[in-house]
Amino acid sequence: MKVVVVVKLLPSAEQAKVLQATLDACNRAANAASQVAFTTGATHKYALQQRVYTVLKGEFGLSAQPAVRVIGKVADAYTTRTTHLKNGLLGREGSKRRAQAEATPIRFRPDAAQPFDSRCLSWQVDARTVSIWTTRGRMKNLAFTGSPDQLKTLAEHQRGESDLLVEDGMWFLSATCEVPEKPLNTDPAGFVGVDLGIVEIATTSTGQRHAGRLLNRYRRRQNRLRAKLQRKNTKSAKRVLKRLRRRETRRAKDVNHTISKSIVERAERTGHGIALEDLKGIRGRVRQAKKNRSTLHSWSFAQLRDFITYKARRAGVPFVVVDPAYSSRSCSECDHTDRRNRPCRAVFACTSCGVVMHADTSASRNLARRGEAVWNAGRHVSRPRPPRESSGLDAGGNSAASRALTRKPVASATGG
Structure with a gap:
């Protein structure tokens, strides 16, 4: 069965800038490919690749395999949207929400996750480092950390793609593992x-x-704190709100x-x-x-x-x-x-x-x-x-x- 292991990257300030530039370039390329897919209707991976592969390499500075992964990401996004439309998850037939979804191309945020395969990324689990492709060349000795169980699973069962993502200034790699x-x-x-x-x-x-008393009490406390900070609405309050987001989810x-x-x-x-x-x-x-x-x-x-x-x-x-x-x-x-x-x-x-x-x-x-x-x-x-x-x-x-x-x-x- 497939299990996802998420490890935290420990880049230096310079490495973080390079990773951010790489994500930005990949997502700008994804938006360009998405526009072509929406205009031409070529949402299948191979049909889209024939139309945008050369452009992605020439105008956005992507190498061959990263360009292929970007095209695959776009094709998967359109497949997911088609499934959601079919299942009514984007509104009923004739609804404003559904019409808006069908009339606009899919857009990718500048910090949206980017998939990497074994040609773009390699793991050195014993040394706790990875080597990853960037728009400025191969970045080696990028350190990461994880629990002993995560490291063992990575060493024994890592297969397939890994996704590079950033949340609140922290960098992560989400690795797919095939666990028996x-x-x-x-x-x-x-x-x-x-x-x-x-x-x-x-x-x-x-x-x-398993009582929910402690968790429910924590949620009520977080709700009161958020309401208080939102009423205050100062710059410092907004910084605190940003720092506290996702804490309750975790x-x-x-x-x-x-x-x-x-x-x-x-x-x-x-x-x-x-x-x-x-x-x-x-x-x-x-x-x-x-x-x-x-x-x-x-x-x-x-x-x-x-x-x-x-x-x-x-x-x-x-x-x-x-x-x-x-x-x-x-x-x-x-x-x-x-x-x-x-x-x-x-x-x-x-x-x-x-x-x-x-x-x-x-x-x-x-x-x-x-x-x-x-x-x-x-x-x-x-x-x-x-x-x-x-x-x-x-x-x-x-x-x-x-x-x-x-x-x-x-x-x-x-x-x-």
């Missing part, structure tokens, strides 16, 4: 259900609870990495799979008071799901996504579903069998049961057979045991 996956555990001992939330970021059916990302690592490691150690609820589109379904909207929209559940997905693949842990409908109102013991089962946010009290537990724990147990049903259904799918009177099957070919196992409908599976 462990064999998939095709016979898990069971499934760990994971219920996601804002107050409790993740609650598992095995008893793990904190949330670190928390999600920690939670996903803990969940996957425990599932791998116990031989279980992971069942995660599908929350796609929840921001459009849930209605919140105005004061709570920022909390809902800063909830990074999709990032946590992505982290769990790739770490489970890497560890060979089965992973499925299930429909969360009524999982918080259904009793995990007797399957009784009632709105009154939730007297408050944190407590689940079944009105039928009387069981009382934490609401998120009850929901995660329901997700675990649904995950096991999805996994088994995926493994045991076969060609439909006509019902037989003595077989105990219903008209859909399901036995009583399988009907009992799949008491709640499930939406989709991404494993098995």
